[in-house]
Amino acid sequence: MVTTKEILSSPEPILPGHAACAGCSSSLGLRYALKALGENVIMTIPACCTSVWQGPYPKSAITVPVLNIAFAAAASSASGVSAALEAKGKTDTTVLAWAGDGGSVDIGLATISGAAERNDNMIYVTYSNESYSNTGVQKSGATPPGARTTTTPFGRIGSPKNIALIMWTHHLPYVATACTSYPRDFIGKLRKAQQMKGFKFIYLLAPCAVGWRFPAEKTIEVGKLAVETGAHILWEAVDGDIELSPLSKKYRDPAKRKPLEEYLKYQGRYKGISKELVEAYQKYIDYQWSIITSLADIKK
Amino acid sequence: MPKTKEEDEFRVETWISLPSKGSAGNTGLWRTFRPVINHDKCTRCEICILYCPEPCITIDTEDPSHKKGKIIIDYDFCKGCGICANECPQKCIAMVKETEFVKEDE
Numbered sequence: 001m002v003t004t005k006e007i008l009s010s011p012e013p014i015l016p017g018h019a020a021c022a023g024c025s026s027s028l029g030l031r032y033a034l035k036a037l038g039e040n041v042i043m044t045i046p047a048c049c050t051s052v053w054q055g056p057y058p059k060s061a062i063t064v065p066v067l068n069i070a071f072a073a074a075a076s077s078a079s080g081v082s083a084a085l086e087a088k089g090k091t092d093t094t095v096l097a098w099a100g101d102g103g104s105v106d107i108g109l110a111t112i113s114g115a116a117e118r119n120d121n122m123i124y125v126t127y128s129n130e131s132y133s134n135t136g137v138q139k140s141g142a143t144p145p146g147a148r149t150t151t152t153p154f155g156r157i158g159s160p161k162n163i164a165l166i167m168w169t170h171h172l173p174y175v176a177t178a179c180t181s182y183p184r185d186f187i188g189k190l191r192k193a194q195q196m197k198g199f200k201f202i203y204l205l206a207p208c209a210v211g212w213r214f215p216a217e218k219t220i221e222v223g224k225l226a227v228e229t230g231a232h233i234l235w236e237a238v239d240g241d242i243e244l245s246p247l248s249k250k251y252r253d254p255a256k257r258k259p260l261e262e263y264l265k266y267q268g269r270y271k272g273i274s275k276e277l278v279e280a281y282q283k284y285i286d287y288q289w290s291i292i293t294s295l296a297d298i299k300k
Numbered sequence: 301m302p303k304t305k306e307e308d309e310f311r312v313e314t315w316i317s318l319p320s321k322g323s324a325g326n327t328g329l330w331r332t333f334r335p336v337i338n339h340d341k342c343t344r345c346e347i348c349i350l351y352c353p354e355p356c357i358t359i360d361t362e363d364p365s366h367k368k369g370k371i372i373i374d375y376d377f378c379k380g381c382g383i384c385a386n387e388c389p390q391k392c393i394a395m396v397k398e399t400e401f402v403k404e405d406e
Contacts, residue, residue: 008346015358016377017322022330023381028353055323063319183350209381217382217395220351 002187003035010035018061020053022144023216025180025223026127027053030098032183033125034064036190041094042081043067046074047107048100049134050127053150072108074099075115078122086121090115094123094194105141105163115163116170119198123190126201127180129208137211144231145284146277148269149211155270155277161283164203165291168237176198176236176245180207182224185247189236213268222266230257231285235293241298252293260285327354331380333395337371341392344368346390348384348393357384 014032026049034041040255044067045051051068069077078097085093094111104112106127112124131149132138137269139149139156142163146155166174186204195199207223209216209221226232229248234245244252252258260282264270270278317323324400344366349357356374363370373384 004346004350008349012355015319015321015323015356016353016354016374017324017327019324019327020353022379024353028351031353053324056319057315057317059320059323060317061319061323066317099377215382217386219353219381219383220387237341 002184002191004184007032007035007183007187011039013039013063015061015063018053018055020049021210021216023209023219024049024053025208025219026050026100026129028183028219029125029127029180029186029204029206030062030087031049032180033096033098033190034062036043036187037066037094037123037194040092041065041096042085043096043098044069044074044078044081046103047071047134048098048103049129050098050100051132071084071103074103074108075112075122075124077118078124079115079120080263082121082286095182097124099124099126100132100134101126101130101163104138105161107168109163111213112146112167113170116167116172116199116201119172119255121197121199123193123200123202125190127162127204127206129206129211131208131211131257133172133208133211145148146270146273147212148271148273155180155273155276162288162291167201167203167293168242172201173198173235173239176201176244177203177205177232177234177267179205179223179227179232181220182227182247189257192228192236192238199206200283205294206261211269212267213271216234218266222263224251225258225263225266228258229260229263229285230254230289231260231263231281233288235292235296239300241299242292244292244296252289254286254289306381308331326376327379328374328376331375331378332398333380333382334375334398334401335373335378335380335382335384335393336396338394339365339370341390342366342371343390344371345386345389346371347389351383351387353381353383354378 234248356377361369
């Protein structure tokens, strides 16, 4: 695993004074991602929070080349970039598609599925704040059960899509989930992905203080609680073989998980939500765990 | 026959943003609470630097006050989210209301 010292000694890829909200974990996530991948990176960013906070023309807070593209086109434009690099013989450049959950789970699902099926050489990171936070917190395909958004004022009914598992069924060389509160784990996974050729997918949980309605200083704490309560499972699949990450391994036993209420109590989006919906969330979490653990037992 | 450089390069003219500090202006103006470090209690573990989303916290390794240096917060850009104060293992960062600095700033 990467050491904290190593993370801190690499140059800062994000310049201060960008337009992200106070305590934004997507800027934190991108900072870790670019620290992990180095300076030789080309990024594509569709419409999402990052396309806003990177700064208005003529300034940018990101120190690597960025291609801002239409909402659905993060993966397809990254395919083009990687094909152009291959044609020019530049094999050492990493292509990073960096999209929000709306741009990957809902709007960009067709293009990301296409790029995955072609196995184009790129790293695709979905940073998920589980809603369309940028436009005023509307429900997205990744919003968990019971969560209040402006379009689900009494709590979300139904279950979200598990985009990491959707990508896993595409037989990719690398699929993983991560959380911004665990930078060492996230950077380790990115470096592993960088060494491989083909389509690599990482789902990054990025707690959003504005959308989830918790105080900005709790950003890291809420992300840690998501893992400790089992609501977000950290796993990786190298060549299809799913394995729980060391941080999530001990929560395989439900007795060791913290109660879900601890995770929800900080979040204003769960304030006043009916017991049935919270129970539905717990059921959803337990079901996700049984899926992941049974898939982890299957080896190629 | 190899192509000349002009033929080979396909150029697209577009707007290009260049990396610079303060792309959204002096974001320190957004702040309502200011993180203030108690440098005597600080162990220079650099957890605050690791978790700063801005990132506007750095360490000045040449500062003579401590063998590891001194943690410096750039108040021009710090938005006062308070993650550093919340995550500090020593609890040596205090969040102080900006109004208390008004006289000092003048």
